[in-house]
Amino acid sequence: MLRAMSETSTQIQAPVSGKARIRSIDTLRGLVLLGILIINILAFAQPFGAMADPQVDGAVSGVDFALFAGAEIFVEGGMRAVFSMLFGAGLLIFMNKPGADPAEVRSLYYRRTGWLIVFGLVNAYLLLMLAGFGVGLPLNAWETMTFVGSGYDIQWQSLNRPSYDLGRLALAVGYIGLVMSVCRAGLLRGMQSVLARIGQMALTNYLMQTVLCNLVFLGFGLGRFALWDRWQMYLFVLGVWILQALFSVYWLDRYRFGPCEWLWRSLTYRRRQPMLKPA
DSSP, X not given: OHHHHHHHHHHHXXXXXXXXXXXXXXXXXXXXXXXXHHHHHHHHHSOGGGGTOTTTTTOSSHHHHHHHHHHHHHTTTHHHHHHHHHHHHHHHHHHTOTXXXXXXXXXXXXXXXXXXXXXXXXXXXXXXXXXXXXXXXXXXXXXXXXXXXXXXXXXXXXXXXXXXXXXXXXXXXXXXXXXXXXXXXXXXXXXXXXXXXXXXXXXXXXXXXXXXXXXXXXXXXXXXTTTSOHHHHHHHHHHHHHHHHXXXXXXXXXXXXXXXXXXXXXXXXXXXXOOBXXX
């Protein structure tokens, strides 16, 4: 009995192993992490107002306008909403480890969340997807076209729209349903694997995006701030996606955690976590 209690305590005091991870959640987290950069790139590469008003960077015609409209309809708000939901899902998984002592889990959770702040920071899946996209996409399209038709009136900018929260929530549900349906059906296994690796290293990859964008757009780096059109920015985003996919696959073939995830877990559990995968 004492041995069993000791083993349970050891399990609680260690991160979830690779085999115990929920791959569909890692896959969804990887997709969302990449998608968020579609919106965040504007904060790095253009004046801040460009995130809400395409007139700021002249993206009112041609390819740049199409990219603005596409991001508004398919990405804006939805990706961040999914990311927030995944944080909640991670909390539930963390809090429900088998045989966990509630007081011990609470202590671990507060340390885990505290260090994250320091770093800066459903069986009906198909029905969820159809309902989410069925509401979110038409609503976002209507809002975007109303914004354009109003001459980019400030009251129709993203956060000011009366139905913004409904649209982004519906879109988030649609993306969750889509990814879960694909995972459940066993489709696109190669893409699932890559996205899951990216999602497993979400903290490392998010911070990497910040570092790369600062190096390219700010004055201490290449100084490309406000010099690129949107199509050029999104070519850069594509390059970051490819880099992070290659890096995540390479790293997790050799190590248990991403570099920042390893540091976060070591600080949370107050002991150095094993990094290398067993041979």
